[in-house]
Amino acid sequence: MQRGKKIKITHMGPGGKIHREQGKHPDALETSLAQALVDLSNGSSDPDLQDLVFVGAKEFQGTGENKVIVVQIPLRVIHHYRKVHTKLVRELEKKFSGKVIVFVARRKILPKEKKGRQALARKRPISKTLTAVHEKILEDILHPVEIVGKRIRFRQDGSRVAIVLLDPREQHNVEHKLDALKLAYKKLTGKDAIFQFPVTA
Structure with a gap:
C-alpha cells in the first residue's frame, strides 16, 4: 500500500456486517456469516451483538473432518466480541455444523x-x-482459554515448534477443538504449535 493513500471502506452483506475495501465483494461464506450475525442481533437486545462487524472469513480444512472458519475482525471491535464470545461461538457452530469458529483481530x-x-x-x-x-493471533485463536506456559522445542531437522500450555480447567471445554485451533494458527502464521494441558497433582 502506498504511503498516504486512503482506502475507502464500504459496508457490505446483510446488515452491512462486512467492512471491506471498495471493490472487494464478499463470497458465499462471508455473506452467510453476515446473515447469521444479523439473525443473532435481531433476536437479542444485547448491544454488543448489535455492534459486531467483520472484514473477512476463510475456511480451512485439515485431515479428516478437521475444519475451522477464521473470522477476521477489526481490532476496534474486539472488546464487543470478547463480551459475547461464548454465546456467539456456540450459536455460529450450530449454524456452521462440524466447523470450529475462531475470531482473529486484524x-x-x-x-x-x-x-x-x-x-x-x-x-x-x-x-x-x-x-x-503472532503472539496476539495465538491469544485470539485460543480465547477464552488462558495460556499458562510456553516453550520452544527444536526438531532434529532444525525446525521449531511451540509447546503451548493451556489452563487445565478448560480442558473439557476445548480439548475436542485443539486440532482445528492448531490448524488455524498454522495457516495464519506459518508456524507449528502443540497445545497441551499441564498435569495437575
Whole structure:
C-alpha cells in the first residue's frame, strides 16, 4: 500500500456486517456469516451483538473432518466480541455444523527498521513486530482459554515448534477443538504449535 493513500471502506452483506475495501465483494461464506450475525442481533437486545462487524472469513480444512472458519475482525471491535464470545461461538457452530469458529483481530505488521538516523526517528512499536502480532493471533485463536506456559522445542531437522500450555480447567471445554485451533494458527502464521494441558497433582 502506498504511503498516504486512503482506502475507502464500504459496508457490505446483510446488515452491512462486512467492512471491506471498495471493490472487494464478499463470497458465499462471508455473506452467510453476515446473515447469521444479523439473525443473532435481531433476536437479542444485547448491544454488543448489535455492534459486531467483520472484514473477512476463510475456511480451512485439515485431515479428516478437521475444519475451522477464521473470522477476521477489526481490532476496534474486539472488546464487543470478547463480551459475547461464548454465546456467539456456540450459536455460529450450530449454524456452521462440524466447523470450529475462531475470531482473529486484524493487526498490522511493520517491517524491521533499516539502520541509520531515519530509522531512529521512526522506531517501530513492539506491538507491530512479527513476533508480537503472532503472539496476539495465538491469544485470539485460543480465547477464552488462558495460556499458562510456553516453550520452544527444536526438531532434529532444525525446525521449531511451540509447546503451548493451556489452563487445565478448560480442558473439557476445548480439548475436542485443539486440532482445528492448531490448524488455524498454522495457516495464519506459518508456524507449528502443540497445545497441551499441564498435569495437575
